[in-house]
Amino acid sequence: xxxxRDPLDQMLDGLRSEALGDxxxxxxxxxxxxxxxxxxxxxxxxxxxxRISEAIGGWPAAAGLVAAGLAGVWVGVSPPEGALxxxxxxxxxxxxxxxxxxxxxxxx
Amino acid sequence: MVRPQxxxxxxxxxxxxxxxxxxxAARALTAALGPRxxxxxxxxxxxxxxxxxxxxxxxxxxxxxxxxxxxxxARVSTWLTRVAMNLSIDxxxxxxxxxxxxxxxxxxxxxxxxxxxxxxxRAEALRRALAELPDRQREAVVLRHIEGLSNPEIAEMLEIGxxxxxxxTARAKRGLKALLADRKEELGLWDDN
Numbered sequence: 001x002x003x004x005r006d007p008l009d010q011m012l013d014g015l016r017s018e019a020l021g022d023x024x025x026x027x028x029x030x031x032x033x034x035x036x037x038x039x040x041x042x043x044x045x046x047x048x049x050x051r052i053s054e055a056i057g058g059w060p061a062a063a064g065l066v067a068a069g070l071a072g073v074w075v076g077v078s079p080p081e082g083a084l085x086x087x088x089x090x091x092x093x094x095x096x097x098x099x100x101x102x103x104x105x106x107x108x
Numbered sequence: 109m110v111r112p113q114x115x116x117x118x119x120x121x122x123x124x125x126x127x128x129x130x131x132x133a134a135r136a137l138t139a140a141l142g143p144r145x146x147x148x149x150x151x152x153x154x155x156x157x158x159x160x161x162x163x164x165x166x167x168x169x170x171x172x173x174x175x176x177x178x179x180x181x182a183r184v185s186t187w188l189t190r191v192a193m194n195l196s197i198d199x200x201x202x203x204x205x206x207x208x209x210x211x212x213x214x215x216x217x218x219x220x221x222x223x224x225x226x227x228x229x230r231a232e233a234l235r236r237a238l239a240e241l242p243d244r245q246r247e248a249v250v251l252r253h254i255e256g257l258s259n260p261e262i263a264e265m266l267e268i269g270x271x272x273x274x275x276x277t278a279r280a281k282r283g284l285k286a287l288l289a290d291r292k293e294e295l296g297l298w299d300d301n
Contacts, residue, residue, distance in 0.1 A: 008281055008288075011234050012253040015151065020143040027146070027160045028138055031167045035126065035134035038171040042129075 114140050119184035120177075127174040138167060141185050144255070145192050151250045152196035154239040162199065166191040189255055190265050193247060200243050229291075237287035245280035248273055 022028070114122070119141070125133035145166055149159035166188050177184075238246055244266075251262045259277075263270045 006281075008284060011230060012249065012284075014231065015147075015234070015253050016256060020147055023138065023142040023146060023163075024160070027163060028142065030164050031138045031142065032131070032135055034164065034168045035138075035171045036131055038168075038174075039126075039129055039131060042175070 114185075116183040116185075120179060123170070123174050123177055123184055124179075126171070127177065134171065137170075137184070141188055142167070144185075145188055148189060148250055148254050149192050149196050151238060151254055152193065152243075152246060153199060158199060159196075162192055162195045165195055186261075186265070189251075193251070193265070197243060197247070233288055233291055234284070237284045240287055241280055241283050245276050245283060248276040249280045249284075252277060 023031075114137075119137065122133040122137045122140075126137065142163060146159055146163045149162040149166075150156055153159050153162065169191055170184070170188060181187075238249065241249070247266065248262060251257045251265060252259075257265065259270050259273045262273045266273065268276075
């Protein structure tokens with residue numbers, strides 16, 4: 001079966017076969033720039049150490065924490081005498097550092 | 109320039125590579141799919157500058173959604189076409205503030221619009237006639253003859269029945285023939301019987 005194609009169909013098909021040239025340079029550059037911007041906004045989940053570091057203020061602070069932690073271990077192992085007194089474990093007297101009822105002040 | 113053709117899997121692989129951080133994959137997708145999207149938007153809007161905006165906007169939405177793209181959900185090029193169509197229709201609505209099937213305004217006369225077409229009287233006449241079709245009819249014609257979609261595919265994209273697509277296409281062709289009738293002898297077009 002042969003059919004003469006409708007000339008209009010042929011004309012319309014010409015729309016498709018018209019040379020689809022490359023995108024204009026400016027447009028292609030803008031589209032790719034958008035892609036680059038989207039990639040730049042993607043945040044990779046940080047490592048656990050990065051998150052801890054950022055939370056405490058960076059690695060110098062982390063070093064200080066380590067030092068304080070080590071000092072705490074030392075104090076626990078070999079506490080100075082004053083510390084023992086505060087804990088009521090030594091020979092020193094207990095001191096009420098809060099001064100009685102000073103904490104609770106009623107509004108009058 | 110012979111542009112490498114991407115099949116559905118090729119498009120999906122490039123998009124996945126982009127989502128993983130490969131900007132080169134975005135360049136490849138842009139080069140492969142961009143020209144047809146621009147052509148479709150240009151035929152819908154009749155304005156090259158607006159068509160470039162729509163094309164850029166459609167790709168931006170693709171880049172933004174790449175990370176959540178579900179494999180097998182849709183073909184990338186089909187999805188892009190649908191977005192470009194919707195964006196074009198939105199612009200047409202805003203341009204006229206009228207119902208979807210209102211008569212189109214004449215196409216932009218700027219040389220850059222005609223630049224992509226062959227410099228022939230027939231092509232120019234067809235471009236003018238197409239621009240005068242109601243939006244919905246023009247959409248069906250563009251999807252069929254520029255995007256090369258079948259009636260079922262057009263039906264899915266326009267969210268209407270296949271019979272409605274056939275009706276739209278038939279009305280569009282009657283409209284085009286009527287619009288071109290005045291110049292049929294000059295252009296060597298068909299004879300009305």
